Amino acid sequence: MAGRRHASGSAVVALCLLLVSLVACGGRSATDTAGAEVQRLLDRRAEAVLRHDEPAYAATGTRASYANLRAVPFADWSYRLTRLHRSGDTATADAELRYRVTGYDKAPVTVGRTLTLSTGADGKWYVDSDRPAKQSAQQLWDQGAVSVVRGRRSLVLGVGQSGETLHGYADLADRAVPAVSDAWGTDWSRHVVVLVPKSLEGMAGLLGSPAANYRGIAAVTMGEVSEAKGGSPRPEAGGGSGQAPADRIIVNPDAYGMLGSPGRQVVLTHETTHVATRAHTNPATPLWLSEGYADWVGYRGTGRTAAQAAPELQRAVSEGHVPAALPADRDFGFTTDAARLAQAYEGGWMACRLIADHFGEVRLGEFYRAVGTHDKRAGAVEDAMKKVLGTTPEKFTEQWREYLRAQLG
Structure with missing residues (x-):
């Protein structure tokens, strides 16, 4: 027995010596x-x-x-x-x-x-x-040297862009912030970060998606609390905890450069609205409301008529094709047919415009916030419409359809 114990002990010592380069016995x-x-x-x-x-x-x-x-x-x-x-x-x-x-x-x-x-x-x-x-997704500095321009209410980070160009974005963002606060209120950070890559491909790299998904899209807003969001540009990706996350407005310089000055301002104000409303936007918020409200703030005070701001929807309505229902989330997909995507945004905008016209601008903001108090989509819009607007989704949809006929027919 003693000999066996000695042999066993020797084997253990030998094994430790053999593995000492990988594992110190009892060590790391x-x-x-x-x-x-x-x-x-x-x-x-x-x-x-x-x-x-x-x-x-x-x-x-x-x-x-x-x-x-x-x-x-x-x-x-x-x-x-x-x-x-x-x-x-x-x-x-x-x-x-x-x-x-x-x-x-x-x-x-x-x-x-x-x-x-x-x-x-x-x-x-x-x-x-x-x-x-x-x-x-890439970070902006993965694409080249980052230039920084500070506005009064904005920080613009760009790659491959001139200082003059970046100052132009800062001026637009600085005008967008008070315009959003005037409509939404001041319960948000009241400043924005704008990322301006060199090209459409650079924008796609920041979003971790194919460039084809964003062709013709002037800008998107991302809430980047973490990558759990999967790089989604949906404003609804942000949580409703009330803590303002690290939002980024990401510009597609190719599409943005094709817009006139009024269009550029509308786009920056639209995206800034997503930053302001982030804490009250969650999975309960339908895209027709979040995108429609952002468009409503973007066009607010511009004097644009319904026909001017909703040409695709006007074309459909004038031809007798009045939508049967408010736009579904799937209609807002960037890979959706361009006309269908435009009609979705225009339909959401007209819904929010209807609420502002019929119930008042204050009620529109209250309705948005009321929807965001829910954690899930089921029942959120119904409950908010009942409490804030005194109506039902069915009645509101019919009212919206009549509004489309009156404004666009």
Whole structure:
């Protein structure tokens, strides 16, 4: 028995010696150790970004991306290592990047990143590249050096755009903010962040979707509390918690550049409305209401008639094709037929215009907020219509159809 115990003990000792390069008996694995070292490396890299310390950034590896992001005013920037795959003296790291823009973001943007690393002659880890994780959208600095223009109520970040162009966007945004507050109220941040990529393809990269989905779309608004939203440009993607997230108005410079000055202002005011109403917009809010209200604020005070602002819907109504129902969410898909998409937006706008005309502008805002007090779509519009407008969806739909005939027929 004693001999067996001795043999068994020797085998254990031999096994520990055999595995010591991978696992110290009772200690941490080499992968765990490397993970801790990489996390410390990323912490130093993040600190260098916040301190605007290019030498310190370069000491952690490639400095290629630093020139692209150094002009952006970050309040926070941090990495959390989520996975490390090591192969000898190289490794691939998956990390969660969280950042916040100073003075604008109350909640951080959270995005997935993939970093490649290697060890230097000193045996320490260094970053070789830092790119969007698979199925994650690009950040603006992934597309080139970011230029920054500060407006009175806006921050405009652009790539491949002149300073004059970016100042033009800031002027439009600065006019949009008080226009939205006049209609909606002041219970929001009252400032906006506008991203202006170089092209349609750049816009698509920021949204993580094919460029074809946004051709002809001048701008979208994204609430980026986290990537759980999947890069959806729907304003309804934001929660209804009341905490203002990190909203971004993302411009398609190709389509936006084709608009005249009034059209550009309407678009920026529309998108700014989504920022203002975000905390009261959730899955209970139908797109005809959120998009229609944003259009109503955008056109408010412009003097545009129903026929001027709703040409596709007017064409249908004048031909006797009055919609039987308010636009469904699916009608607002960017891949939808262009005429059908236009009619959906115009139909939502006419519904909100009807409420403002018949019940009053104050009631329109109250109705929007009342719908957003619900967590789910079922019953939300019905309940809000009953409490705020004293009607039912069926009666309102008929009233809307008659309004279309009167205004567009």
